[in-house]
Amino acid sequence: MARLLSGIQPSGDLHLGNYLGAIRGWVAGQRGNDAYYCVVDLHALSGDYDPHQLARRTFDTALNLLAAGLDPDECTLFVQSHVGEHSRLAWLLECVANLGELRRMTQFKDKAGESESARVGLFTYPVLQAADILLYDAELVPVGDDQRQHLELTRDLAQRFNHRYGPTFVVPEASVPEVAARVMDLQAPTRKMSKSVSSPLGTIGMLDSPAEIDRKVRKAVTDTGGEVRYDPDAKPGVSNLLELLAAATGASPASLAGSFTSYGQLKAQTSEALVELLRPVRERYVELAADPAQVTAVLVAGAERASQVAGATFERASMAAGLLAPGSEPPRAQETAG
């Protein structure tokens, strides 16, 4: 049994990339493991967002996760801001992280560019993410391919902290799916499908209707030449569709390629497979949305369970870093040699 932790931002409607890259792995991982999953609302503050919408989006993201198959009897689902230790540990880790390593984070460079008005929170985002993970002594972190660099940073920070202050954190590993680890935008297949980039035809929502899925797949940008071949560099559009079909059917993208003689055939079969893949999610969403009190109860219980684990880890980390424990006297100063 392994300890798992992963999170998702309430920064927009969940899409097929989130589902295949992360959430499906969360559902599989909850069985037989000790799994913690959170809606990382504090992370959503690092970009442009509407404060009047955030609470609703946070709640709806949790609802989406339950619809996708998270089972509160099998895992702990909670909202990041409901467990205060996330921000507190982030500060301890910021005092261990250095500017150079944060400057190298490609997600920050992509989102902020050279802008002087980029938020500091966007810059320190990966440190908060490290706190999310390290608080739960997570051994495995199921994420999409785009999060590998952030995971490496988390490992570096954990190791540095342990080296400087003594053994405190478990050093986690990323768990990235073999297929569809980076689902690309259907209209711009060299860019990843994303919540925050508006691409209505390029993004398949996890709750899209069968007709919407079909329309988007049929309009997907393909590549020059009519051959169906799995070659992500030369044929990114077709390869993306093959990855989607592979993820939905369990076959490999390269082996599927040989069974199609036209792009039209590939699109028809991909559309059909995705409709069937997402149908149960959509149906469960409708059921759950009729009983919002159930979602609230899940989040209350989840925050309680998460707080117990996070509280113990934070106490361990703050003691290791030399902070005075509340209500106690400082340990006797150690004699310094010489």
Ligand code: AQP
């Ligand atoms: N296109 C993708 N393909 C595979 N996996 C993906 N993930 C995101 N996009 C893809 C995975 O989904 C999980 C949650 O992502 P997130 O909400 O923390 O933020 P993100 O990675 O930045 O995803 P988005 O959808 O692109 O959100 P915005 O636009 O808000 O930045 C992660 O495990 C991620 O790997």
